[in-house]
Amino acid sequence: MEFIVKSGTPEKQRSSCIVAGVFESRKLSTVAHQIDAVSGGAISSILRRGDLEGKPGQSLLLHNIPNLPSERVLLIGCGKEKEFNENHYRDATAKAVSILKDTGATEATSYLTELDVKGRDISWKVRQAVEVTEAALYRFDQLKSKPDNSRRALRRVVLAVPKRSDLGPGERAIHEGQAIADGMKLARDLGNLPGNLCTPAYLADQATEIGKQYGLKITVLEKDDMQKLGMGALLSVARGSRQPPKLIVLEYDGGKEGEPPVALVGKGLTFDAGGISIKPAANMDEMKYDMCGGASVLGAVKAAAELKLPLNIVGIIPSSENLPDGDANKPGDIVTSMSGQTVEVLNTDAEGRLILSDALTYAERYKPAVVIDIATLTGACVIALGAHASGLLANNDQLAREILGAGKYTHDRAWQLPLWDEYQKQLDSNFADMANIGGREAGTITGACFLARYAKNFKWAHLDIAGTAWKTGKEKGATGRPVPLLVQFLINRARHDGAEAAA
Incomplete structure (x- = not known):
């Protein structure tokens, strides 16, 4: 167009x-x-x-x-x-x-x-x-x-x-809008692909193609690499699948050398049957959309590279399938994450937080300025906010305000929920450092509380996009959200950093 x-x-x-x-x-x-x-x-x-x-x-x-x-x-x-x-x-x-x-x-x-x-x-x-x-x-x-x-x-x-004086700003707006729209299209296409085509390896291939197109550094960690790093949480989810897991890393170096990057971490579950805690059969086909967080990271990084934003960005996508199998996680199993923390897996369908926990720990090596993870994490978020707003939880109020502002400007809105210490008690376990679920109450919040335990060393925000990443029913399909929010957040960061440098 x-x-x-x-x-x-x-x-x-x-x-x-x-x-x-x-x-x-x-x-x-x-x-x-x-x-x-x-x-x-x-x-x-x-x-x-x-x-x-x-x-x-x-x-x-x-x-x-x-x-x-x-x-x-x-x-x-x-x-x-x-x-x-x-x-x-x-x-x-x-x-x-x-x-x-x-x-x-x-x-x-x-x-x-x-x-x-x-x-x-x-x-x-x-x-x-x-x-x-x-x-x-x-x-x-x-x-x-x-x-x-x-x-x-x-x-x-x-x-x-x-007015004729509006032509210049208008042309820049078209350039930004087209980059965002192309990033959304990429995310939608990946989300709409079925699980037999869009596998972890396919996601890694798509990241490699983006890397070639824009000169990005692409790293794909294989199963052996993850074992050496001690990513027991991510690997435990992948055990039930014949598709090997991937940890996909994209590095866009548009900012100054050594400048702390913005890290985007996207959940890349290419199909989620729930594992041993299997999901109901109705609408299970829509679990191909469980990788929309990872797809949004690819879309946002692609848009940022197209716009040549003066910013350093790291995109990290932990990717696997979650299927029932003789070697799959069982309720009650205890796994050790890359951080050394142990997790009692009370529900194998709460797997997104397991793969994200190791990805968040991995992100720490980049000494990031901020980290945002994006995940179709909880059905509770759909009940709370519907399809209109993504859930937002953060350990830093300024970061939360930046994300909310970006969402409001782009009409790709988020709504902040509390991340109070009181909710952490719901994750207590008699046998491990924590359980991977906290019961029926406040499911979106306790999911974020779990992730917060792996984000203590940096400014971090979590976007739960379970209600916004795709539409169901007659208009079934991926939406490409929250690519607009993420790209606007990056644009704002680039402009703010540039303004500070000029000052």
């Missing part, structure tokens, strides 16, 4: 389709009003007939508007003007794309970017338009014998900006 920014009034745009907004009670946006004036009142005349009220979700496609060089005009309902916000803007953009891809138009000019969104500038609106458009056009059909190619694809979108 090609995106460009352009400044100019609609009567001068020669386009397959012009997109403009209409607010409730048939109130024309500024651009819609300009089209109406040029066409001799054609738009207002049509609206008076009751074809479009301007409510959210409404649309009206018009052809051959008088005195307009464009072939079509697409009017999008935006709701009440005073209530038009970030969410309405994203929904209006997505609605426009859904209509455009069914029209046969290969090019369109959107003036939705000129609508006023409180507190957001033109750069935000342009970047969101790119991300939302790419997400709306995404299809995963490469495994179908006959992909649907019945419609001509939308290949070019012009995003209008009010």
Whole structure:
């Protein structure tokens, strides 16, 4: 998809389709009003007939508007003007794309970017338009014998900006939006692949390809390497699988030599049947998405490299399968993690925290500035927050605020839960240093409490993306979240560090 920014009034745009907004009670946006004036009142005349009220979700496609060089005009309902916000803007953009891809138009000019969104500038609106458009056009059909190619694809979108001085910021916003969208596509593609194709070895191969493309250092630790390091927690999970485990490490050196890196640690369970504590059969196919944390790390590192961020980044992905087998973990088994701490495995389906514990310990050797782990860790997080926000827990308040701010800006939001010492008692074990579960109460928090025991020597945050990494039901599929949040966090870090250096 090609995106460009352009400044100019609609009567001068020669386009397959012009997109403009209409607010409730048939109130024309500024651009819609300009089209109406040029066409001799054609738009207002049509609206008076009751074809479009301007409510959210409404649309009206018009052809051959008088005195307009464009072939079509697409009017999008935006709701009440005073209530038009970030969410309405994203929904209006997505609605426009859904209509455009069914029209046969290969090019369109959107003036939705000129609508006023409180507190957001033109750069935000342009970047969101790119991300939302790419997400709306995404299809995963490469495994179908006959992909649907019945419609001509939308290949070019012009995003209008009010002033010529907005062209520079707009172009930078497109570059950022495209990098984030490409990172999300990578994460979605990996998540949507079935477990028989997307194995730990496949993830390692994908990381190697990214490394070749962007000149990253790639290290893949094999089973023997992990045994030498004492990664007993990770290896215990992999024992039930025929697929050998991998610990995948990507190093992006965009910052100063010796500068402490940001470490991103992503859970890479390519299929999770629960092990001996086997999951219910219904919807178990969705456990191919248990590697979405690892996929988001690959997507975020790829985007950071594409943007050439002046930052050092380490991506670490512990990857394995979790299956029932004669050699698999059994409830009551005790394993020794790389840190030397022992864990009583009371539930083999609480395996993500086991593989992450060794990865967090491994991350310590990079002397990181901060560490963020990303994992589809607990069903409890889905119950608590649904599909709208990722769960956030952290041992550092400033880091938590940075992550929350990045999520709010990108509309890839997180919500912070407490990480109080009182919850740690639920992990007490009579036979080991800790148990791997803490009971039914506060499952998301106790999962993070377990990880916190391996993150005492650095600033650390945990993102539980069990509710946000994929959609279920009719729209089943990976979402690519939280790639936008992670990339914005990295952008903010790079800008902040650069500002401090300049000062």
